[in-house]
Amino acid sequence: MPVSTKPSFWWRHAVIYQIYPRSFADANGDGIGDLPGIATHLPYLVKLGVDAIWLSPCFRSPQIDAGYDVSDYRDIDPIFGTRADFEHLISEAHGAGLRVIADLVPNHTSDQHPWFQQALLSPPGSPERARYIFRDGKGKHGELPPNNWKSVFGGIAWTKEPERAGPASRQWYLHLFDSRQPDLNWDNPEVHAEFEDILRFWLDRGVDGFRIDVAHGLIKGKGLPDFQVRATMVGDHDDKTPSDAPMWDREGIHDIYRSWRSILDTYPDERMLVAEAWVKPQERLARYVRSDEMHQAFNFDYLLTLWNAQAYRDVIDTSIQAMNAVGAPATWVMSNHDTVRHVTRLGLSIPGTRPAGIGEKDEQPDEELGLRRARAAIFMTLGLPGSVTLYQGEELGLPEHTTMEARFRQDPAFFRTEGKEIGRDGCRIPFPWKADAPALGFNTTGKTWLPQPKSYKRYAVDQEEKNSDSTLALYRQLLKIRKERGLGDGALQWHESMEDVLDFENGSVRVVINFGTEEVPLPQGTIMASSLDLNQTKILPGNSAVWLENVD
Numbered sequence: 001m002p003v004s005t006k007p008s009f010w011w012r013h014a015v016i017y018q019i020y021p022r023s024f025a026d027a028n029g030d031g032i033g034d035l036p037g038i039a040t041h042l043p044y045l046v047k048l049g050v051d052a053i054w055l056s057p058c059f060r061s062p063q064i065d066a067g068y069d070v071s072d073y074r075d076i077d078p079i080f081g082t083r084a085d086f087e088h089l090i091s092e093a094h095g096a097g098l099r100v101i102a103d104l105v106p107n108h109t110s111d112q113h114p115w116f117q118q119a120l121l122s123p124p125g126s127p128e129r130a131r132y133i134f135r136d137g138k139g140k141h142g143e144l145p146p147n148n149w150k151s152v153f154g155g156i157a158w159t160k161e162p163e164r165a166g167p168a169s170r171q172w173y174l175h176l177f178d179s180r181q182p183d184l185n186w187d188n189p190e191v192h193a194e195f196e197d198i199l200r201f202w203l204d205r206g207v208d209g210f211r212i213d214v215a216h217g218l219i220k221g222k223g224l225p226d227f228q229v230r231a232t233m234v235g236d237h238d239d240k241t242p243s244d245a246p247m248w249d250r251e252g253i254h255d256i257y258r259s260w261r262s263i264l265d266t267y268p269d270e271r272m273l274v275a276e277a278w279v280k281p282q283e284r285l286a287r288y289v290r291s292d293e294m295h296q297a298f299n300f301d302y303l304l305t306l307w308n309a310q311a312y313r314d315v316i317d318t319s320i321q322a323m324n325a326v327g328a329p330a331t332w333v334m335s336n337h338d339t340v341r342h343v344t345r346l347g348l349s350i351p352g353t354r355p356a357g358i359g360e361k362d363e364q365p366d367e368e369l370g371l372r373r374a375r376a377a378i379f380m381t382l383g384l385p386g387s388v389t390l391y392q393g394e395e396l397g398l399p400e401h402t403t404m405e406a407r408f409r410q411d412p413a414f415f416r417t418e419g420k421e422i423g424r425d426g427c428r429i430p431f432p433w434k435a436d437a438p439a440l441g442f443n444t445t446g447k448t449w450l451p452q453p454k455s456y457k458r459y460a461v462d463q464e465e466k467n468s469d470s471t472l473a474l475y476r477q478l479l480k481i482r483k484e485r486g487l488g489d490g491a492l493q494w495h496e497s498m499e500d501v502l503d504f505e506n507g508s509v510r511v512v513i514n515f516g517t518e519e520v521p522l523p524q525g526t527i528m529a530s531s532l533d534l535n536q537t538k539i540l541p542g543n544s545a546v547w548l549e550n551v552d
Contacts, residue, residue: 011209011272011295012329013488014051015382015479016101016389020337021058021080022066022449023430024392026439031447033430035081039089041433042096044461048395048472049479052099054211054274056337058086059105062112064180065412066428067103068213069110073198090206099208101274106195107214108181116182120161124171131191132182133174133220134161145172149247150230153177154417174224176217176247178412186218186256199263209264209272209295212257215288216277219253221246249279257293272296274331274389282322289328296331296387303333307346307373309502309515313494316384320492323386329488330386334377335394341427344400346373364402367455371397372543375471375531376513379545380502382478383511385490390475393431396459397471401426401452408451425450435460469533477529481547485509495523500542510548517542525551 025037035058045053057067058080067077076083090100109116115131122128124136135146137160145158158172159179174183184191199210225246257273264271274296279285288297301315319330334342347370374397381388404426406414411423430448433441435457439448457463464470482488490506497503500516503523514520522538525548532544540546 007270010051010099010270011274011387013385013486014099014387015049015482015488016052016054016274016387017045017048017050018054018056018336018389018391020056020392020428022056023428023442025431025433026443026447029443029445029447030079031439031443031445031449032079033442034079035076035085035089037443039085039092042092042098045098046096048476049483050098050390052101052208053093054101054389055103057103057105057213062110062180064110065178066410068105069108069112069178069181070105071110071112071114073104074201087205094206100206101209101211101272102202102207103213104195104198104210105213106184106186107217108175108177108183111180111182119173120164124169127190129171130188131185133185133224134171135174135224136169137172142169142171146174147224148226148228149174149176149224151176151178151416152230152232153413154421174220176214178416183220184218186252192256192259196259196263199260203264203267203271207271208269209274211274211276212294213276215257215275215294215297216249216253216279217247218256219250221250249277249284254287254290254293257288261292261294274298282318283325286322286326286328289323290326291328296329298333298336298389299331300333303335303339303342307348307515309497309500309513312380312515313502316492320385330384331389332381332384332386333389333391334374334381335391335427336389337391337428338424339427341391341398341400342377342394343367343370343374343397344402346370346377347399365399367399369543370399371471372531375474376515376543376545378475378478379511379529379531379547380513382482383487383504383506383509383547385488385492385506387488391427393459395472395475396432396461396464398429398432398459399455401429401450403453404451410450429453429456432456432460434462474529474531478547481509481528501540505550508550510550511545512540512548513545514540514542522546523548525549 022033024033025041026033027036058076059070060072060075060077061067061070076086093100118128119132136142138144145156149157151157157176160172161170175181176183227246273294275288275294277288277297278300285297288294299319305311305315323330344365347365347367409425411425413421414423429450429452430442438444438446440452440456440460464472485508487506493505495503498520501520502513504511510525519539519541522540527536528547528549530546
């Protein structure tokens with residue numbers, strides 16, 4: 001029988017599992033996760049039922065921002081292994097039926113990157129400096145930064161270069177993140193050519209695609225005008241949108257992705273691009289996934305939605321409508337390495353409260369309530385048409401580590417704000433594999449780069465695999481049904497429901513989620529899966545969900 005050459009468009013319906021390499025599995029026992037550790041646990045991911053893995057950056061880096069400060073885009077950092085280890089992981093993953101997505105950081109490099117070191121040794125106006133955003137300072141002696149931009153991590157977004165030989169005055173360089181992460185100048189053709197070559201380098205080695213970090217930030221507004229609001233990534237500008245900010249979502253950015261798409265389209269096996277773009281409204285986000293640009297864009301409006309039926313319905317409708325307009329799939333996500341884990345966010349007792357974010361310390365979440373809601377939420381997420389990205393550990397119901405002592409914290413946001421923002425370490429804790437093993441099975445030595453809370457013991461994989469009602473068992477069940485029923489390629493149809501309830505069908509599956517606290521009656525249909533044990537009753541308790549065999 002001839003092999004079909006018809007495209008599968010796998011990225012339209014895929015379930016992608018984000019791995020944070022530092023925290024997934026540590027094969028050499030140094031306390032930091034690595035590529036051989038990931039390779040060892042690929043059978044776990046196959047059994048879970050995902051289609052692809054996305055690896056947060058493992059390229060060579062000083063690790064000031066956990067690998068998002070890259071000093072060599074064509075090599076693997078020794079703490080994770082070698083390039084041979086990376087290529088072996090790709091080969092093993094492909095053999096297991098999993099695709100591999102790498103994390104690319106094009107907005108900025110490390111200050112240890114050879115380009116930036118050359119820039120510091122070169123005079124103002126030189127080609128070496130033109131790769132970055134250097135400017136003369138304001139004030140009589142250039143003692144003030146070129147504009148008032150603030151860093152995402154806190155403080156000003158400019159640093160004055162260190163003293164160097166020569167009579168030329170010292171300039172300032174832009175860094176929207178840490179001072180050791182200078183922003184590249186994407187108005188420079190040399191930067192374009194370099195990253196196109198980096199793409200080809202890893203595509204030639206079998207990478208199936210790239211998640212593009214800060215995808216909306218590469219092009220800056222002409223003249224770098226002042227902007228009064230901090231350049232935050234997570235959409236807390238109140239009534240302002242990221243499109244108001246001169247450092248985000250500039251028009252010229254789309255030419256970059258058209259160029260990249262043309263490169264990927266020359267490779268076999270449908271390579272893909274996914275955007276980390278904190279862009280509002282959804283219609284602007286959809287511009288990143290037009291037919292000649294990227295394939296996916298994370299839906300952060302969905303991630304940040306409050307625990308409220310109408311709020312979710314609104315974001316689902318606007319998302320699907322915006323993506324359908326450009327022929328792209330919606331890409332649903334509830335947690336990642338930059339946000340408080342959704343079990344903890346959903347553990348806030350008042351549904352109308354703003355989701356907990358970096359640095360918020362008001363209400364202490366209810367872990368039990370958060371897990372109950374999170375188990376219900378995955379019925380909604382996996383029941384929607386489109387693609388889904390899961391963050392490692394959510395299938396176990398892992399909460400945020402909210403009680404970590406300051407002495408263990410490593411996120412630059414914590415230090416740049418002098419502890420006013422606790423940063424992102426709490427969602428990056430090493431993974432619990434075995435309840436009674438050193439480091440909960442993360443390695444055999446007991447060392448961990450961040451401390452694991454005592455509560456993680458009860459969430460360990462070996463404990464949940466013994467329990468047919470565990471969150472892990474639930475994820476495996478739903479992922480199996482989702483694939484069998486083709487929900488990723490389906491279409492959503494709403495049913496009328498009570499105020500605190502969402503009720504929709506996708507093909508042969510009917511999804512009902514009760515966001516309230518009171519019991520509600522279920523519609524007709526055989527129960528396929530439920531977030532709580534319902535014993536085939538026709539009553540759905542509060543903060544729970546069900547999949548029914550659609551009888552229509």
